[in-house]
Amino acid sequence: MSELAEHMTRTARASSAPAPRPRDAATLILIDRSAEVPKVLLGKRHGGHVFMPDKYVFPGGRVEPHDRHVPVAGQLDPAIEAKLMRYVSRPSRDKARALAVAAIREVFEETGLLVGRKVEDAPRVPADGPVDPFAAAGVRPDLSALHLIARAITPPGRPRRFDARFFAADAQLIVHKVEGVVHPDAELVELTWLPIAAAQKLDIPPVTKRVLTELEARVAAGFGHNLPVPFYRVLRRKFTQVML
Secondary structure, three states: OOHHHHHHHHHHHOOOOOOOOOEEEEEEEEEEOOOOOOEEEEEEEOOOOOOOOOOEEOOEEEOOHHHHHOOOOEOOOHHHHHHHOOOOOOOOHHHHHHHHHHHHHHHHHHHOEEEOEEOOOOOOOOOOOOOOHHHHOOEEOEHHHOEEEEEEEOOOOOOOOEEEEEEEEEHHHEEEEOOOOOOOOOOEEEEEEEEHHHHOOOOOOHHHHHHHHHHHHHHHOOOOOOOOOEEEEEEOOEEEEEEO
């Protein structure tokens, strides 16, 4: 049994309490392939968090309702869109789109890095409306550049559960940076760029380690949109994996 399978099965079997419903979530792995050895970006979570304190993770978080309505510069690849609509209740292109936008938005909120394209006609922010970081920077998210690496549902037994989609994008798509987002009192207290082999030696959750292995294999296979995507979850207290 793999480390992830053992961890998810043990977690599910250790708890008899009713399991909270998983929340849709998205993560974005930024990968720098400008050198011979690719590097990925990870952040260390604040020690005061209920969910995975002090762990190194990929930036990410839950999907918000307004993620469906953010203007974008490029659409999801059809193969990725189809994979995002498998094994979900009420599948729709809008939901798939919201997952991808959420991944990019969460990266900005947690790291200050904006991924997308600079545009001249970025929507203006209403004087009495919420601040749109993309509009303020003249940027629109580019969904066409995203790759889907994996999907995983937090097993029962955790105080919070997420149905997380792990996306990846090349670091060259970072077009804007806001300073001061990462600090000792923030959600992420530090950021680090590391080769995948070095990242796997950090204090990371088993699912992060598994996704890093999957990412490394995909890069070696050409990093194409049509590659199969693993989906990890626990059903009837047993770890399962299917390919999307």
